[in-house]
Amino acid sequence: MLSGLSCLLFRLENAFYELAQAYYHHESRVVKAHRDHLNKTTHALLFVRHQFKVAFYNELKQDSHTALKHYRQAYLHLHELRITDYNLLEIKTNSCIVNFKICKLCFEHNTPLDAISQFRRHVDIYKSKIGTADLAFEHSAWMSKQFAVFGDLFEEAIRAGLTAIQTQHPGFYYQEAARYAIARKQLCRGLCPAELKYPASDPLAEADKMEYYGQRPWRQGHQSLEAPSVQKEREGIQALQYRECQVDHSWLVIPLLSSAIAQFKKYKSPRMKRYLVVQMGEEYYHAKDYSKALALLGRVTWEYRSERWWSILTNILQLSLRCAYLVMSFEEYVTVSIELMGRYAQVPREEKIRIQMNLHKIFQDEVPEPEHGCEHDSVEKGRALWTTISAGGKSRSPIVVEMNSITAFVECKACFTADSFLCESPVTVKLGLHSFAPMPIRFSQLSVRFSNEAYNQFGIVVDENAVDDPIESTSYLKPGQTLWHTFQFIVEQDDVDCNLSIAGVDLVLGSLEGCCATLRWTDGGGDAIVHPFATQVHRKKVALNADFSVVSWDVLPSNYSTHISPREANLDVQLLQKGPALVNEFYLMTVSITNTEVAQISNVRTSISVVTAVADAVATAQPNTFLYEDIDLPCSQLISMPLLEELKPNQKVDNVAYVRCVDSGARLMCIQVSYQIPIDISGKMSMCNCMKEITSSIEVCEPFNITVSLTNMKFEKIEKVQLGEAFLSRMEVKCLSPWPVALQGSSLNLAKLVKFADEESLSQLTDVSLKQNDCAVEFRCLLSSGQTPSEIDIGSYSIEWRRVQNGAAVPFASTTVSLPTVEAEPIPLSLHVDMPAYGHMKAVLPLTYLLHNQTPFVQDMEIAMESSEAFMLSGHKQLFFRILPDSQHILRYNLFPLFPGYVTLPRLRVNMVRYSGVLDQLLSSVVPTHIFIKPFEKKVSA
Numbered sequence: 001m002l003s004g005l006s007c008l009l010f011r012l013e014n015a016f017y018e019l020a021q022a023y024y025h026h027e028s029r030v031v032k033a034h035r036d037h038l039n040k041t042t043h044a045l046l047f048v049r050h051q052f053k054v055a056f057y058n059e060l061k062q063d064s065h066t067a068l069k070h071y072r073q074a075y076l077h078l079h080e081l082r083i084t085d086y087n088l089l090e091i092k093t094n095s096c097i098v099n100f101k102i103c104k105l106c107f108e109h110n111t112p113l114d115a116i117s118q119f120r121r122h123v124d125i126y127k128s129k130i131g132t133a134d135l136a137f138e139h140s141a142w143m144s145k146q147f148a149v150f151g152d153l154f155e156e157a158i159r160a161g162l163t164a165i166q167t168q169h170p171g172f173y174y175q176e177a178a179r180y181a182i183a184r185k186q187l188c189r190g191l192c193p194a195e196l197k198y199p200a201s202d203p204l205a206e207a208d209k210m211e212y213y214g215q216r217p218w219r220q221g222h223q224s225l226e227a228p229s230v231q232k233e234r235e236g237i238q239a240l241q242y243r244e245c246q247v248d249h250s251w252l253v254i255p256l257l258s259s260a261i262a263q264f265k266k267y268k269s270p271r272m273k274r275y276l277v278v279q280m281g282e283e284y285y286h287a288k289d290y291s292k293a294l295a296l297l298g299r300v301t302w303e304y305r306s307e308r309w310w311s312i313l314t315n316i317l318q319l320s321l322r323c324a325y326l327v328m329s330f331e332e333y334v335t336v337s338i339e340l341m342g343r344y345a346q347v348p349r350e351e352k353i354r355i356q357m358n359l360h361k362i363f364q365d366e367v368p369e370p371e372h373g374c375e376h377d378s379v380e381k382g383r384a385l386w387t388t389i390s391a392g393g394k395s396r397s398p399i400v401v402e403m404n405s406i407t408a409f410v411e412c413k414a415c416f417t418a419d420s421f422l423c424e425s426p427v428t429v430k431l432g433l434h435s436f437a438p439m440p441i442r443f444s445q446l447s448v449r450f451s452n453e454a455y456n457q458f459g460i461v462v463d464e465n466a467v468d469d470p471i472e473s474t475s476y477l478k479p480g481q482t483l484w485h486t487f488q489f490i491v492e493q494d495d496v497d498c499n500l501s502i503a504g505v506d507l508v509l510g511s512l513e514g515c516c517a518t519l520r521w522t523d524g525g526g527d528a529i530v531h532p533f534a535t536q537v538h539r540k541k542v543a544l545n546a547d548f549s550v551v552s553w554d555v556l557p558s559n560y561s562t563h564i565s566p567r568e569a570n571l572d573v574q575l576l577q578k579g580p581a582l583v584n585e586f587y588l589m590t591v592s593i594t595n596t597e598v599a600q601i602s603n604v605r606t607s608i609s610v611v612t613a614v615a616d617a618v619a620t621a622q623p624n625t626f627l628y629e630d631i632d633l634p635c636s637q638l639i640s641m642p643l644l645e646e647l648k649p650n651q652k653v654d655n656v657a658y659v660r661c662v663d664s665g666a667r668l669m670c671i672q673v674s675y676q677i678p679i680d681i682s683g684k685m686s687m688c689n690c691m692k693e694i695t696s697s698i699e700v701c702e703p704f705n706i707t708v709s710l711t712n713m714k715f716e717k718i719e720k721v722q723l724g725e726a727f728l729s730r731m732e733v734k735c736l737s738p739w740p741v742a743l744q745g746s747s748l749n750l751a752k753l754v755k756f757a758d759e760e761s762l763s764q765l766t767d768v769s770l771k772q773n774d775c776a777v778e779f780r781c782l783l784s785s786g787q788t789p790s791e792i793d794i795g796s797y798s799i800e801w802r803r804v805q806n807g808a809a810v811p812f813a814s815t816t817v818s819l820p821t822v823e824a825e826p827i828p829l830s831l832h833v834d835m836p837a838y839g840h841m842k843a844v845l846p847l848t849y850l851l852h853n854q855t856p857f858v859q860d861m862e863i864a865m866e867s868s869e870a871f872m873l874s875g876h877k878q879l880f881f882r883i884l885p886d887s888q889h890i891l892r893y894n895l896f897p898l899f900p901g902y903v904t905l906p907r908l909r910v911n912m913v914r915y916s917g918v919l920d921q922l923l924s925s926v927v928p929t930h931i932f933i934k935p936f937e938k939k940v941s942a
Contacts, residue, residue, distance in 0.1 A: 021061050028057040048077040052098065059101075068105045074098050079125070086219070088131040092142055093214030095126065100149060107157040115157075116168070119150050134237050137187040137244055144180035147173045148256060155263075164267070171263025175276065178256035182279075185249035185286075192241040199235040204243070250287035254280060274300045278316060285319060288378060294323040294332060305407060314346045321355075322371040326378050328385035331399045334362065334517050338401060341409035343436040352438045363510035363517070365390050396515045403521045409437040410477060411553070412505050412525030414448060416562040423496045424567050424679050424688055429459065429487045431505065434553050435477035442475050444516060445508040448487060451501045458489035482553060490681055491564050493689045501561040524560030569692035570597045573673050576654075580699040582737055583664055585802065585813040586631055587698070591655040591671055595647045601675040601690075604644035608657055609637060609670045611695075625667055628658040631811060635660070647675070661700040669696045703741060705734040706817045708797060711779075713926065721784050721792075723826045724854065725926070726757040729780045729819065731797055735770035743768045744800035744812050748780055753792045753824070757781040769804060784824045794819035828855045828915050831926055838932045845871075845895040845931075849908060853883040860913040863891065870903040870933075872896035900935035 035050040055070030075098045083091055099122045106115035123146065130139045151173035158164055203218040210220060218232045257280040264273040277300050284293035297320045304313040317340050324333035337359045339345065341352050358368035367386045370379045389396065403412070414431040421427045431448060435441065448459030463475035477483055491500065502524045510516030572594040581587035591608065595601055610625045626635035641655040661667060674691040681688075711728045712718050721727045729748070735741055745763040750756070764778035784792060798816040832850040839845040853859050863879040875893035883889050897903070908927060 024057045024061045028054050028061075031057070044077070044081055048074050048081070048094065051077060055101070059105075064105050064108060068102065068109070071098055071101045071105070075102065083129065085131050086216075088129055089138070089216070090212065090214030092126055092129070095122065096142070096146060096149075097213070099146075100153075103150060103153055107153055107160075107162070110162070112154075112157065112162055115153070119146075122146070132237065134191055135240060137184045137191060138240070140180045140184035140187055144177045144184060144252075144256075147177035147180065151177060151259065166267045166269060169263055169267050171260045171267065171269070171272070174256050174260035174263060175272075178253050178260060178276075178279070181249060181253045181256060182283075185253070188244050188247070188249065192245045194245075196238065196242050196245060198242045199239050201232075201235055202239070203232060203236040204239045248287065250283045253283045254287070257283065270303070274303055278312075281316075282319065285323060288375075290323040290326045290378075291329075294320055294327065294329060297323070298332070302405065308344075310344050311346050313344075314340070317345065318347070318371075322374050325368065325371045325386075326374060326382040328382060328389065330362070330389075330396050331401075333368075334359065334399060335401050335406065338408045338410075338517075338519070339406045341437050342407045343409070344407045349438050356437055356439055356441070359509075363515050365396075365515055398516050398518060400518045400520050403519050403525070408519065410435050410441075410507065410519065412507065412521050413553075413556050413558055414502050414505055414521075414524040415557055415559040416500075416502075418562060419559065420563040420565050421491070422565050422567060423491060423493070424681055426488045426490055426681075427500065427562070427564075429502070431459075431485045431487070432482045432553075432556065433477055433485075433507070434482045435479055437477070437479055440476050440478050441509070443477065443507050443509055444475070444512050445506075446475075446485065447506045449503040449506065451499075451503050452492075452495060454492065455489055455500075459487045461485055490686070493687070495564050496566045496689050497564065497691075499561055499563050524558050526558045567677075567679070567688050567690050569673070569675070569690040571673055571675070571690075571692040572596055573671055573692050573694050575669060575671055575694070575696040577696075577698060580701045580738070581659065581661060581667075582703040582739075582803075582813070583661055583700060584815055585703070586628065586658045586660055586810050588806070588810070589657050589659060589669070589698075591641070591657065592652065593647070593655070593673055594652045595649055597649060597677055599677055600646055600648050601677045602646045604647050604653075604673065604675040606641035606644075606655055607672045608639050608641075609672075610659070611668050611670055624662045626660045626662075628660065631658060659698070664700050664702050667698045667700060669698055670694075671696070701736065703735070703737045703801065703813075704799065704815055705736055706797065706799070706815070707732040707734070708817065708819050710820065710822060713781075714928070720823045720825055722830075723784055723824050724830055725827070726781055726783050729782055729794065731778050731780070733765070733770070733776045733799065735772055735774045737770075737803075738772050740804040741770050741801050742804045743770065743776070744802075746778065746797065746799045748795060748797055748819075750782070750795040751793045753785050754794050755783055755785060757783045765799070790824060791821050792824050793821050826854070828853070828859070829910070829912060830854055831910065833926070833928055835928070835931070838934060839895070839897050840934050841897055841900050841936050843897070845897060847893040847895055847905075849891040849893075851883060851889045851891070851910070853885055853887055853889075855914075856885050857914065858885065859883050861889070862911040862913070864909040864911075865893065866907040866909065868904060868906040870897065870899045871906055872898065873906055897933040900933045902930055902932050904930055 031050050031053045035047070038046055038050075051070050051074035055067045055074060058064075058070060059067035075095065078091060078095050078098065081087075081091060099118065102118050103115040106112070106118065123143070127143060130136050151170040154164070154170040154173060158170070164170070206217040206220065210217065212220075216236055218236045219228055257276050261273055261276045261280065264270075264276065277296055281293045281296035284290070284296060297316050301313060301316055301320070304316065317336050321333065321336045321340060323329075324336055337355050340347060340355050341359075345352070347355075354369070361368045367383060367390050370383060374382070401408075411434045412431065413434075414429060417428040417430060429448060431446075433446075442463065444463050446461040447456065449456055450459070461475070504523065505521045505525050507519040508516050509519065572592075574592045576590040576592055577587075589608075591606060593604070593606065608627055610627060625637075627637065627639045628635050629639045629641070639657060641657070644653060647653065659667070659669070670693065672691060672693045674689065676687045676689055678685050679688045680686075709730045709732075710718050710721065711730055713726060713728065715728065718727065731746070733743075743765050745766045747763065748756075748761070758781060761780055765776055768776055770776060782794070796816050796818050798814055800812040800814055802810055802812045830852045832852070834848040834850065836845065851861070859882065861879075861881050861883060863876065863881070865873065865875065865877045867873065867877075873893060873895060876891065879891075881889060891908075893906075895906070905928060907929075
């Protein structure tokens, strides 16, 4: 249903489109036919009109290329007209309409260069055609409109996808539009008298009912070269001037500047943006919106100040000062006044004196004198605001002026006189104030702020005299001179071995009980904008302890940070040890401390820590090293010895600690000893904190080299084990310790699939002592379990040990190694042999074979016993039988030895029909091949 309706609507749309195209085509042909009967001598105006009509009809037909061609032709016909002061406005009005159409179509055709070229040609043609001199403001208004409209077209094309560049974007055209709007305002003020009145004849009464664009209402339809009535012409000009006087031009300029600022900000042109912001602030000032003007100007002063555009900055500050006065902004007025009194403000000395006098009046709760250049009615309103505050009897709230962000009339430099100070000597700070004001000025209070607020009390200077006292004192700042202050104080012991810095300087102008302003510098002050601290490093070096009064102000150093160095400790600290240490043992260390001070020390604290070898001046903690204050106490990375309340001169004390390392390698031990000693500082006894730090290296080595291997029951090395068959684990322990080691015992921690072959498996290394390079070996008989072939983890092997020389004072340490992982494979048949360990000559030797079927099937077996010259045999030499699943079969033989010595046993051959040829290799490692036969005893004759 919907698809059918859409199809019908599409067909209806096409039908209407074809009808409209046919209509506009017909109208275009009618206009062209009428044009053929015209000549340029008498119908020049109609040529323009007809070309515009044809272009407009083609534009309605959506044939934009043909429309553009006819618009261009209409524009050319306009240039062929004779221009006079009386038809200039009509020609300019029509030309701007045609130019708008041409530029718009060029942007739509994605040919922006053609649009820009057309507009420039259009401006070049008409920018000098002003017309009547008394209406010159109309030409500026027309030019402003041209640039504004083209800027709108350009911006619209950019939103549609056109790409602009930094040197060609709509911001330039908005800027030109604003410039012509400002020129319009200036021409209006010059051409239109303030006492001008509107004519009684009202020549502009028909202005809204005009038939043709651009014609004057008092001579509508008149095409002659002269005015029909001089009187009407004069009255019409007077009416236009009167109407122009009613326009607030600033509100025409401000939107244009705002659009231009947005464009220059978008295309990253900060200087142009700042320039336009200043113009916008001036327009707000002319529009009497002083608060916005003050806010806008305040946004750009930092950039002009940092780039040292002193003339521009001075003009901005003067305008800001007028705005601050008119809106009674106390903080802004004081801040701007302080900067205009500075050395970089390019204002006459008389003006600086006037500003300083106004600043003095403000701090006295008096009304300042109005600023020059303000309008009379605005001045009266501003004075009323200042008078209201002053007459209220209430002082204004104190303000804080951040001096590091402005170029003020007073500069401050504070520095420590040394890069470092000993904790037993006073810290000295020098502070200089240099005034560039035209007259002397008194401050109420000077204070230095430190990183530790406890020292702020030592950096305060308060003026004890009355504000109007003319006597000279240390609170007076004279023009061109530097006032120096020196502060000294003793640091607290908590700040020893720390950095101390100047956080800031505060200078209070005015009365502390009344109106005042605090001038605040961060760090040590200085001219941070013009001469930042980073650039002062490259200046001429001046010693910190030099006489600053004979040094030029600009090259004075700015050292606002110092280090508080601790007093050198006079202690003899040693780490006594018997190395090397062994891995995992509790290694005994002794810290020996001897007091070599001339006086008794107290609160002696000792700490031990472990760090790695220092790399890149950074020491890091060792996570595999543990310190113990006592063996029974928990471990830590840092331990503290018991506090020693006092230690007399030449007295010695020893502290014991333990360290345990879980791997080998060098360890760097750090021992810190801190204490307090009474010292004389400036005639006053004070307790001084001292600290001694030493480092000592400890070598750590492995106590043993443990080798683990697997063998079969015949002590032959094997790589694989059979499931259900016993095998031996051989542990060889080689002592690497240079000290004798006592072994308490050993243990095997078996995995789930391995167990001991016997119910009880005891350690073979109990109470064994080993020296360096001694070896000890023990065997453990093991049995693997499981049903499927796999790699099994046997487990781990541990030895409990300690140094022989430590005795029972130190607990046993443990060394653990992992047993190898071995492959376990199943066998179809297991065979166990039961026989004596040895035999006797010509005595019966019983031999029993136990065969176990480990498969889930019945197995057919073939048994053959080979003969041997060393034995006589009794039993089955060849036998055929079957073994049920998981069943056993026993073979018994009696052997009669014939020869003594280590003889070969008769060989038993076993064959399984199902696994033919497989058992020989498997059973060869299980069945014994030799036995020792004892000879006859020799009887000794009496």
